[in-house]
Amino acid sequence: MSSVTEFNSYREKMNEKILAEDNLVIKRFFNLDQHTYADGALSAKTKEMLGLVASLVLRCDDCVKYHLQQGKALGLNTEELFEILAVGNIVGGSICIPHTRRAVAFWEELSEENKSE
Amino acid sequence: MSSVTEFNSYREKMNEKILAEDNLVIKRFFNLDQHTYADGALSAKTKEMLGLVASLVLRCDDCVKYHLQQGKALGLNTEELFEILAVGNIVGGSICIPHTRRAVAFWEELSEENKSE
Amino acid sequence: MSSVTEFNSYREKMNEKILAEDNLVIKRFFNLDQHTYADGALSAKTKEMLGLVASLVLRCDDCVKYHLQQGKALGLNTEELFEILAVGNIVGGSICIPHTRRAVAFWEELSEENKSE
Amino acid sequence: MSSVTEFNSYREKMNEKILAEDNLVIKRFFNLDQHTYADGALSAKTKEMLGLVASLVLRCDDCVKYHLQQGKALGLNTEELFEILAVGNIVGGSICIPHTRRAVAFWEELSEENKSE
Amino acid sequence: MSSVTEFNSYREKMNEKILAEDNLVIKRFFNLDQHTYADGALSAKTKEMLGLVASLVLRCDDCVKYHLQQGKALGLNTEELFEILAVGNIVGGSICIPHTRRAVAFWEELSEENKSE
Amino acid sequence: MSSVTEFNSYREKMNEKILAEDNLVIKRFFNLDQHTYADGALSAKTKEMLGLVASLVLRCDDCVKYHLQQGKALGLNTEELFEILAVGNIVGGSICIPHTRRAVAFWEELSEENKSE
Numbered sequence: 001m002s003s004v005t006e007f008n009s010y011r012e013k014m015n016e017k018i019l020a021e022d023n024l025v026i027k028r029f030f031n032l033d034q035h036t037y038a039d040g041a042l043s044a045k046t047k048e049m050l051g052l053v054a055s056l057v058l059r060c061d062d063c064v065k066y067h068l069q070q071g072k073a074l075g076l077n078t079e080e081l082f083e084i085l086a087v088g089n090i091v092g093g094s095i096c097i098p099h100t101r102r103a104v105a106f107w108e109e110l111s112e113e114n115k116s117e
Numbered sequence: 118m119s120s121v122t123e124f125n126s127y128r129e130k131m132n133e134k135i136l137a138e139d140n141l142v143i144k145r146f147f148n149l150d151q152h153t154y155a156d157g158a159l160s161a162k163t164k165e166m167l168g169l170v171a172s173l174v175l176r177c178d179d180c181v182k183y184h185l186q187q188g189k190a191l192g193l194n195t196e197e198l199f200e201i202l203a204v205g206n207i208v209g210g211s212i213c214i215p216h217t218r219r220a221v222a223f224w225e226e227l228s229e230e231n232k233s234e
Numbered sequence: 235m236s237s238v239t240e241f242n243s244y245r246e247k248m249n250e251k252i253l254a255e256d257n258l259v260i261k262r263f264f265n266l267d268q269h270t271y272a273d274g275a276l277s278a279k280t281k282e283m284l285g286l287v288a289s290l291v292l293r294c295d296d297c298v299k300y301h302l303q304q305g306k307a308l309g310l311n312t313e314e315l316f317e318i319l320a321v322g323n324i325v326g327g328s329i330c331i332p333h334t335r336r337a338v339a340f341w342e343e344l345s346e347e348n349k350s351e
Numbered sequence: 352m353s354s355v356t357e358f359n360s361y362r363e364k365m366n367e368k369i370l371a372e373d374n375l376v377i378k379r380f381f382n383l384d385q386h387t388y389a390d391g392a393l394s395a396k397t398k399e400m401l402g403l404v405a406s407l408v409l410r411c412d413d414c415v416k417y418h419l420q421q422g423k424a425l426g427l428n429t430e431e432l433f434e435i436l437a438v439g440n441i442v443g444g445s446i447c448i449p450h451t452r453r454a455v456a457f458w459e460e461l462s463e464e465n466k467s468e
Numbered sequence: 469m470s471s472v473t474e475f476n477s478y479r480e481k482m483n484e485k486i487l488a489e490d491n492l493v494i495k496r497f498f499n500l501d502q503h504t505y506a507d508g509a510l511s512a513k514t515k516e517m518l519g520l521v522a523s524l525v526l527r528c529d530d531c532v533k534y535h536l537q538q539g540k541a542l543g544l545n546t547e548e549l550f551e552i553l554a555v556g557n558i559v560g561g562s563i564c565i566p567h568t569r570r571a572v573a574f575w576e577e578l579s580e581e582n583k584s585e
Numbered sequence: 586m587s588s589v590t591e592f593n594s595y596r597e598k599m600n601e602k603i604l605a606e607d608n609l610v611i612k613r614f615f616n617l618d619q620h621t622y623a624d625g626a627l628s629a630k631t632k633e634m635l636g637l638v639a640s641l642v643l644r645c646d647d648c649v650k651y652h653l654q655q656g657k658a659l660g661l662n663t664e665e666l667f668e669i670l671a672v673g674n675i676v677g678g679s680i681c682i683p684h685t686r687r688a689v690a691f692w693e694e695l696s697e698e699n700k701s702e
Contacts, residue, residue: 141503142500142503142504145496145500145503146500149493149496149497149500152492152493152496153493
């Protein structure tokens with residue numbers, strides 16, 4: 001199983017379990033989270049870029065992975081990605097570097113998945 | 118070895134090594150950390166809930182696991198847990214979601230351990 | 235104008251301006267934020283304590299002030315408050331001390347307001 | 352003196368003092384920081400939006416003010432701003448709300464400055 | 469009243485109030501905090517430098533002020549200070565810049581106080 | 586492959602890939618990051634200690650590992666290390682404890698590598 005598939009299947013499995021508990025606040029928050037990145041005055045792609053840089057400076061690897069995947073599906077390219085990573089590294093400092101490494105490794109895996117499809 | 122056992126044995130092994138170095142500040146801090154969650158004006162269970170939500174918003178998976186374990190031993194139930202997770206997610210945002218997934222997975226393992234005892 | 239009144243009137247004035255912009259995600263999030271602390275499996279008072287310690291370790295003075303006010307209205311007393319502050323300081327470290335000072339100063343002002351009512 | 356002018360004059364005065372100390376790493380970092388937001392694969396406006404959301408989730412009021420000012424100069428409008436604030440609040444949680452209030456207050460002052468020019 | 473005096477008198481006044489509440493965990497933590505920076509394998513001056521950079525990257529202005537004062541009393545000079553600030557800015561990123569400005573402003577005030585003594 | 590070797594080879598492989606993308610801001614930042622820890626008014630060893638404590642309180646395991654390695658090469662000993670860890674734990678709180686465990690485990694591996702060379 002590729003690490004992309006592994007990431008997505010764990011994410012889905014656990015989300016299902018969480019939502020099954022029927023906590024109203026959590027259910028609404030998960031729902032709201034998804035609506036946040038819809039097209040509006042800013043495009044969905046721009047919002048995914050915002051979500052990506054916010055996740056990077058807060059150093060949440062899984063959040064970074066999620067937004068990399070969404071961004072790629074919306075046409076984000078490697079040159080744009082690196083400009084986002086640059087903003088994140090300057091704003092958030094060298095502690096973002098290990099997360100940048102893992103982001104680039106996941107980006108590479110996403111690119112290979114796309115090729116083999 | 119279950120992930121609960123693995124977590125606890127690594128924790129104990131490393132704590133022993135750390136305390137063996139005889140750094141007075143660290144020894145006192147570890148000691149003080151344990152006293153923090155004792156019964157007082159607030160019950161030990163309430164304090165474990167406070168430690169849990171604080172650990173979640175600071176996104177420390179190992180701290181979350183520790184307080185889940187302590188909370189369970191003190192009678193915390195699943196419905197209460199999800200209300201704590203809800204507060205954590207609202208206060209700390211969607212970057213807490215991956216930690217929430219791992220918390221719920223560990224909670225499940227704790228529950229299975231208890232059954233098989 | 236007392237600092238409690240000043241805090242609340244700025245908060246209300248700005249919340250109104252923010253909600254007037256009609257951004258659906260923000261409106262729903264503000265709404266959800268309020269529902270988070272309602273009575274459930276855990277009491278509203280317990281949830282305010284959770285919100286307070288989460289705010290302290292994330293070092294958000296205004297959030298701390300808000301939860302102090304809500305907690306006081308729900309019967310939180312000074313001894314309980316200090317046990318929450320203790321958990322926050324141990325979990326979050328000495329960087330929480332300046333926020334603890336400001337929390338205690340605001341708590342004192344809240345207590346004086348109550349007397350003079 | 353308006354709070355916008357006050358913010359900018361303090362910023363400039365202190366930057367001058369800092370750069371006058373001739374610490375090479377700091378000088379290069381300040382320089383690099385400015386180059387980060389130049390037009391590239393992504394426009395300067397998009398990069399300012401990225402800097403803004405990163406500053407918001409890291410809860411740096413002065414950084415938020417700076418990027419609001421830069422964004423406004425590059426054509427950022429209020430509807431777009433609120434979508435950025437929405438992403439920041441969802442990713443970073445309710446601890447971002449007090450910073451959102453101050454961001455919106457500063458945005459209002461920036462808008463009034465522009466009118467009176 | 470200079471801002472140095474104001475900082476110290478607020479700090480002392482609130483510390484007294486906090487310690488007067490007799491919460492054992494908080495009292496021990498405040499006590500332990502002071503012992504942390506005593507001479508040992510590393511000199512007190514080196515430890516103050518460590519406390520300073522840790523406070524800067526965690527962006528705690530009051531903590532930074534405290535360690536600037538302690539560092540100055542132990543012989544920290546301006547060139548050394550700027551090398552610490554450089555490490556902090558690189559590790560913690562551009563969100564540390566506003567805190568660096570305030571640190572340098574406070575350092576200047578400390579230097580003037582010393583002259584006029 | 587030891588975990589020290591694994592850490593270093595992943596780090597190098599990914600750094601190469603990142604630098605190969607030719608993003609000027611990232612390249613300069615990586616370069617500046619290396620210059621930050623050079624001998625100056627403060628020794629390289631002192632700067633590595635500053636980088637270490639900053640990484641610990643920001644809870645970046647990979648950054649901690651890197652500075653442990655650099656520190657060891659510059660003569661940092663175990664007693665000094667524990668005083669740095671003590672400062673980090675007091676400043677950053679008990680959420681630093683799991684990172685302290687992993688730091689001490691990596692330190693042990695570094696020490697064993699040195700012996701077997």
